[in-house]
Amino acid sequence: MSLFSRSRRVALAAGASLLVLSGISPSVLAQDKLKVAAIYTVPFEQQWVSRIHKALQAAEARGEIVYVASENVSNADYERVMREYATQGNQLIVGESFAVEAAARKVAKDFPNVAFLMGSSGKPQAPNFSVFDNYIQEPAYMTGMIAGGLTKSNKIGLVGGFPIPEVNRLMNAFMAGAKEVNPNVEFMVTFINSWFDPPKAKEAAFAMVDRGADILYAERFGVSDAAKERGILAIGNVINTQDQYPETVVASALWNMEPTIDQALKAVKSGQFKAEDYGKFSMMKYGGSEMAPYGTFENKIPAELKAKVADREKAILAETFVVEIDDNQPKPTAR
The missing domain is CATH 3.40.50.2300 (Response regulator)
Structure with a gap:
């Protein structure tokens, strides 16, 4: 399925005609x-x-x-x-x-x-x-610290797609970050066995809120909707949805694919592309991941907690602190 709309194709054709009139062959540029x-x-x-x-x-x-x-x-x-x-x-x-x-x-x-x-x-x-792969466990750890510092019930719910390494490592990092600032926190963990089923994710999240969770880890779409409806907080994943949930999404671990894509394009263009693992380009030191700005929650998070997160970020970037990559399926701990 082409991403080019009919109007865009017409515009490109017009541009090509102008290039021909100016003596430049479109095929030369296309190469x-x-x-x-x-x-x-x-x-x-x-x-x-x-x-x-x-x-x-x-x-x-x-x-x-x-x-x-x-x-x-x-x-x-x-x-x-x-x-x-x-x-x-x-x-x-x-x-x-x-x-x-x-x-x-x-x-x-x-x-x-x-x-x-x-x-x-x-x-x-x-x-x-x-x-x-989305090796964004570093900012996921930092968002876990925020969740652990903000929970009042000491119960956090995590809703994921499938229990595969790509999801497990982020959940485990999030849980470890929460435990660093709050050893008493407990976790509920549910997988909906779908990559895109917001209603199912929402229902799973509702069940966690009913059991006492006051912060939800939104690995899937639908979880933040549940948090918003129940008046609790959510932690985002991969993208920043705070503009859609300004009173709900307190922090997000962002994945930036530009470093990975740009590296691959460079290799192909130079004729140097070969079989490699590009996973490292998703890590913070390469700009492949980061924690989203606090935005609407800038003045709602305790200064002491923000300072702890900032110190941890500096340590990660300086490589004096390493977030463990744990691809095992996370286990619920809430009773």
């Missing part, structure tokens, strides 16, 4: 732009995918790439769409292969001259299958 395709199993607005989509759109806006993408691709159709994009001359294909790992790696083998950059729990596959 400088990489052709990039992306395949997503969920809507563009879903948290995780929205960050990849945003980074690729930024590269397109800079004139570096020609970008097309498909959203809501079923697992059964994923391989077919990958092959179509590979045969259409795209030089880099981006996507998430967690549920279609074997099929995605098979396609990469069949197209050794195409670069593949896929979200994956697995290892790179020579010569052209690179992997990335």
Whole structure:
């Protein structure tokens, strides 16, 4: 599914005509732009995918790439769409292969001259299958500190999609951060077994509030809605939704995909792309993650707590404190 609207295609055609009149061949300029395709199993607005989509759109806006993408691709159709994009001359294909790992790696083998950059729990596959992941456990730890310092009931609820490493490591880091400032905090943990089902996530969150949780970790869409309706706080994940929930979302761990995407584009353009793990580019030292500004909660969080978080951030960036990467499924501790 192309991202180009009809009106945009008309505008591009008009621009090409002007280039011809000025003696510049559009094909010459087009050769400088990489052709990039992306395949997503969920809507563009879903948290995780929205960050990849945003980074690729930024590269397109800079004139570096020609970008097309498909959203809501079923697992059964994923391989077919990958092959179509590979045969259409795209030089880099981006996507998430967690549920279609074997099929995605098979396609990469069949197209050794195409670069593949896929979200994956697995290892790179020579010569052209690179992997990335949302290693944003560092800001997740910091948001956990905030939650641990603000809870009054000492009960925090966490709602996630699936208990896979990409989710587990963030929840575990969040829980560890909360424990640092509040050893008495307890956790409720629920997985909805879906990447995009806001009503189901909302219901799971309601059940936690009914059991005494006064802060919710919103790993999925729908959780912040539950927090807003019940008048409690929420911690965001991957994106900052505070503008939608100004009295609810107190902090968020943000994932910035630009460092990962820009590194891959540079490698493809220079002819140096190879099978690598791009996961490190999601970490804070590379600008791949950060904690969102406090915004509407700037003056609502105790100064002492903010100071502790700021000190922890400095230690993380100085590499004198390392947030453990724990990919094991988090265990609930609330009675």
